[in-house]
Amino acid sequence: MSETLLELRHVTRTFDLSQGVFRRAATLTAVADVSLTVKRGEVFALVGESGSGKTTLAKMLLGLLPPSSGEILVGGTPISAKDRVAVSRRVQPIFQDPYSSLNPRKPVAQLIALPLLVHGVGDRATRRAKVMEMLELVGLSPRHYDSYPGQLSGGQRQRVAIARALILRPEVVICDEPTSALDVSVQAQILNLLLELKRELGLTYFFISHNLAVVEHLADRVAVMYLGRFVEERTRVGLFASPRHPYTRALLQSVLTPDPDLGVPDTRIGATMIGGDVGCPFHPRCPDAIDICRTTPPAVRTLPDGWATCHLVEEEALQIS
């Protein structure tokens, strides 16, 4: 059985939003009671739209933001703000926007070598050698050693970001929408690179994306996040074959494959969010909501390859048995 590299136990993160001097601050719950495990060598995909809390979750996994409650464990050891340096050797990020993830004032070599400098690895000669090695590994020409980010295309910049993330050979890479800001043809190049590097270096990916087609291509396990909560977690095969949560179903229906014979699907989910604080948070938009959805938050219902939190799933499973 593969070891657990990353684990979240009932992690919650809230933010206080100041409402001015005279009113008590409102609390925004960005992440609510999330638990998950990621095994070594796995690609764990997190699917969510804007406002789902996925970016906040990513920041917590990187040790950039402490959870308000709950524990985050890397390789079995809980992390806290003090161990940022130790965590950074094992967990590294690749961000979405290649235009803002590289310091425009530093040349490529300095950008890629930064982790080596910070962790005191090697001398100047060793660093140079390692940077050259990484450039080759990510498919960049060695002549870019002294280039500045402004001279590179989006795809090239993303490769630099990948080189920087992998130079210390971390175990887990948090990929926050790494290809969403890239052109289609470049996206394919980067995805191929990520898969190849995973095989070569034995990496584990925590892959955040809103693009289900990409997720279907890469992931082993998939979790769907809505308004700070996980609503479904399944194997890739299971989720795409039979999605159980109405939100997951709507997401899957919204994937537009380039098939000219099909039109635009009508996902039947609503637009309004009002009323989501009582009962199931999804009920205001849910096309299949029933009375109990509006009053009681759904419990977790275990499925053969995962789980989902939905009253309807509960009923479904009961019918079968």
Add this chain to the structure above:
Amino acid sequence: MTAAGITLEAAAARRRGGLLRRSLGHGGLVLGGAILAAIIAIALAAPLIAPHDPYNQDLAHRLIPPIWQAKGSWEHALGTDKLGRDYLSRLIFGARISLLIGTLTVIISGTIGTVIGVCAGYFGGRVDAVLSYVVTTRLALPVVLVALASAALVGSSLEGVIIVLGLLLWDRFAVVTRSATQQIARTDYVAAARAIGCSTLRILGSEILPNILNALIVVATLEMAHAILLEAALSFLGLGVQPPLPSWGLMISEGKQYMFFSPWVIGVPAAALVALVLAINLVGDGLRDVTAPENRG
């Protein structure tokens, strides 16, 4: 980023010398830069090019008019002042004082303001609240009055002026670096640096500072002009540089009683001040235009 923007940016970014070319194409920057360079050169070469000793009094030749008036001569191209000192030489040496004050003041106030601004912008929260309160307090102080009061307390001198102005003129630095730092602190590359395990100091020095340098340089040039004008005002009021130093402000003050009969005594140093401040402002505006992102492609 629109596709149009990307195309243009890619085209423009292919050349790194773009900044130099843009600078040379910017009319104001070239003009201001030329004047400023000339003044700096004159100030540096002062002992070599000044025709006379600026402190040499010659009471027999007081208030000789400059070359363009009837009684002027090339001996004293810009005339002499009330003590017979050659005006051209005093003007040339006065440039040194103005530039010295401008530069040192900016270094002191720039350091104070940048430290305050960067800390407020990066740490946010309570640190920002406290530092912003400090900035607001400083903004509430009328600089000239405080300078006058300090001069009255500790006496006035060149060093005194530099210290007082340096300790007072940091507000714009703080405000500008604070907002610039806030913008940079939000970027992914700063998040990446933290995720890599960089210490706060390293992040401030290596990720934040180089990226606010543009804004900083523009503020520095403008504050330099500001300091020079303030020194002239203080010296004019007798609470800045003391005679016999040839500060342009002091020269105006010393000449005010001759304003109607020998107007050049005020006119010449005033014109020099205007030229210097104008040049600095043109350079500051030009730098801002040339380094602004809108102009990159």
Add this chain to the structure above:
Amino acid sequence: MALLEVDNLTVDIPLADGVLHAVNGVSFSLERGETLAIVGESGSGKSMTSLALMNLLPKRAERSAGRLVFDGIDLATAPETRMRGLRGNRMAMIFQEPMTSLNPSYSIGNQLTEALRCHRSVSAAEARDRAVQLLDKVGIPTAARRLNQYPHQLSGGLRQRVMIAMALMCGPDLIIADEPTTALDVTIQAQILHLLADLKTEFGMAMILISHDLGVVARVADKVAVMYAGRVVESGAARPLFRAPRHPYTRGLLNCIPVPGRTAPGAPLGAIPGQLPSLIGPQQGCAFRQRCAFAAAECAGDIPFAAAGPGHLVRCVRAEALEAAA
């Protein structure tokens, strides 16, 4: 007579190191009620093309066209006053970023009514009525109350709906939608596309949809023009073009996209190696040849349009040979 006829549209931007040929001889036509999709990646010139139609190009851009006619009006020679009379009135544009396309300092109602009163002499009350009517049509609940709200009080999806309503205020014949759903969540995207299709049919509008998303294009478009490096490389009706793409670039693009159920998970995706060539300076031959697996000597010469089926044009001298070999 076609609603919009574009022949040999060119947009050149003089830069310090030469002339950037952002749009290089683009031609297409649009009938009333049709949806034309212009597909391309960044640098393809698709956005520039739409800006060129409305004459909203950056100052230093130079536009020229053999023919640029909208409903009988010659856009190439129309003075700015004429263009202003057309924009928002008969040709409306929906932009990509709903966050920045609405003025944050004015209420929604203000911006909507302004769009109408700019072109028609109607009373404030009549304008408000129409605004409420359209907000309702675009699916915004409690439309009347919304008129007094400000953009920051609405979500991205709602803002985009407001933008669509604004575009419809004067009942335009043509809507140009530049990546209207790219900045939106996937679930909202489907809804907005549905809405656009419904409105199109109801109001009898033609639409030019600019997108890099082949999935969106395939589902929505009647006609497609694929652009690369400022040129149209393939164009035709959507169905035959997607079922049997002829240009190596179009084929390459379709191979790049992971399709659940069709592409094998974990297997390498078909990628197009290399990157966009420089658009600065004289553009000779096929712009795609450095990245094309099938390039040959003749690709460096003149590349005319060839017919690949009824209404299906492809700009590739190797297309026929490739088809024969397949």
